Amino acid sequence: MDEMRALRALSAKVGADPLLVQAAGGNTSLKQGGIMWIKASGTWLLHAQERDILVPVAIDPLLAALEQDDPACEACTDFVRGDLNRLGLRPSIETTVHASFAHKVVVHVHCIETISWAVRDDAEERLAERLSGFRWTFVPYRRRGLPLARQIRKRLKPDTDVLILGNHGLVVAAETVAEAEDLLLRVVPPLRQTARPVATHDLSSLMKFAEGSGYDPSRDHAVQALAFDTEGLVQARKGTLYPDHVVFLGAGIAVVEADETPKLAAERIGRAGRPEPKLVVVPGKGVLLPGDATLAMHAMARCLADVARRLKSEDPVRILTLEEELALVNWDAEKYRQALPAA
Numbered sequence: 001m002d003e004m005r006a007l008r009a010l011s012a013k014v015g016a017d018p019l020l021v022q023a024a025g026g027n028t029s030l031k032q033g034g035i036m037w038i039k040a041s042g043t044w045l046l047h048a049q050e051r052d053i054l055v056p057v058a059i060d061p062l063l064a065a066l067e068q069d070d071p072a073c074e075a076c077t078d079f080v081r082g083d084l085n086r087l088g089l090r091p092s093i094e095t096t097v098h099a100s101f102a103h104k105v106v107v108h109v110h111c112i113e114t115i116s117w118a119v120r121d122d123a124e125e126r127l128a129e130r131l132s133g134f135r136w137t138f139v140p141y142r143r144r145g146l147p148l149a150r151q152i153r154k155r156l157k158p159d160t161d162v163l164i165l166g167n168h169g170l171v172v173a174a175e176t177v178a179e180a181e182d183l184l185l186r187v188v189p190p191l192r193q194t195a196r197p198v199a200t201h202d203l204s205s206l207m208k209f210a211e212g213s214g215y216d217p218s219r220d221h222a223v224q225a226l227a228f229d230t231e232g233l234v235q236a237r238k239g240t241l242y243p244d245h246v247v248f249l250g251a252g253i254a255v256v257e258a259d260e261t262p263k264l265a266a267e268r269i270g271r272a273g274r275p276e277p278k279l280v281v282v283p284g285k286g287v288l289l290p291g292d293a294t295l296a297m298h299a300m301a302r303c304l305a306d307v308a309r310r311l312k313s314e315d316p317v318r319i320l321t322l323e324e325e326l327a328l329v330n331w332d333a334e335k336y337r338q339a340l341p342a343a
Helices: 003-015 059-067 095-099 112-118 123-130 146-155 177-187 204-210 221-228 230-236 243-249 262-271 295-308 322-329 332-339
Strands: 027-032 035-039 054-058 105-109 136-139 162-165 169-174 215-217 280-282 286-290
Touching: 003 027, 003 035, 003 105, 003 177, 027 095, 035 059, 035 095, 054 059, 059 095, 095 105, 095 146, 105 177, 112 123, 112 162, 112 169, 112 295, 123 136, 123 162, 136 146, 169 177, 204 215, 204 286, 221 230, 221 280, 221 286, 221 295, 230 295, 243 295, 243 322, 262 280, 286 295
Parallel strands: 136 162
Antiparallel strands: 027 035, 027 105, 035 054, 105 169, 162 169, 215 286, 280 286
8 A cells, every 4th residue: 555545544444433633633744756645624534535625735835934934834725735736725834834844744632631731720740751762752732833833843842743832732743644643543542541431410400401402412422521520620621722722613612600691601701702612511510512503613523522421520621811822812823714614
């Protein structure tokens, strides 16, 4: 199997695993003959073998621009090989992450196990023992695009092939697709934490509460469990834990208080100047999403529930600041990704 076919197969494989990738999150790339083929913005890795989701980027001009801190590196559209991009797709918003590695193959995933560590204030210290056998580096949170690229290039060593991105996810790099997959399979197990079991519950009272509200109960049993997971809910209600959450679901969650409707609970957060949350939790009853919620929104709700089940109430988490939330939702590259048709 040639490397391009192998990359598509691996992309689809990780894209089908919600513990590694959710919705349009994550991206993969392959450098060949002066071109870096990278997942297109807003596309799903899950579809890598059935759809054309890779964009050709001229790597040398991009690297030269990165050295100059060129604003064109924000969207990277200036470096796309238009003659090879028949669908006119835009490159991933994390193209500069991939370009920063000299390795031929780069795989970036929003691994649940990784995120449950990466959201902690003490992440770098806690990960040191678990990843002692790897050539790894921790990169504190920065907005994707140039800010993250700058931070990575400061910390990246020539032999680094594993990155833990604060409040974000995991990156592995290798010379072949097979080696990248092997590294991914080896690095995730040391990061695993015990997830609290999903509690059984009856949604009848939640359905009655939601009648006529414009919100519907989540279809996912694991998402509903967030409303009954006392420890996870303590952490989830603190704010936004990672970037894709605020992009697709708004700021953190809205927890319904006495005499509030779901909409009023969401608007209360919005009045504080934060992006109005789309995920509403009714403690002891369940979790609601807007009636027109997209597949991406449902996937991101599951992501939060999965991360929260691995956090303890006393864990020191770092939430995104208001400035960081607004930098994401007001960024043109993210607006483009949100505006794409539902997968």
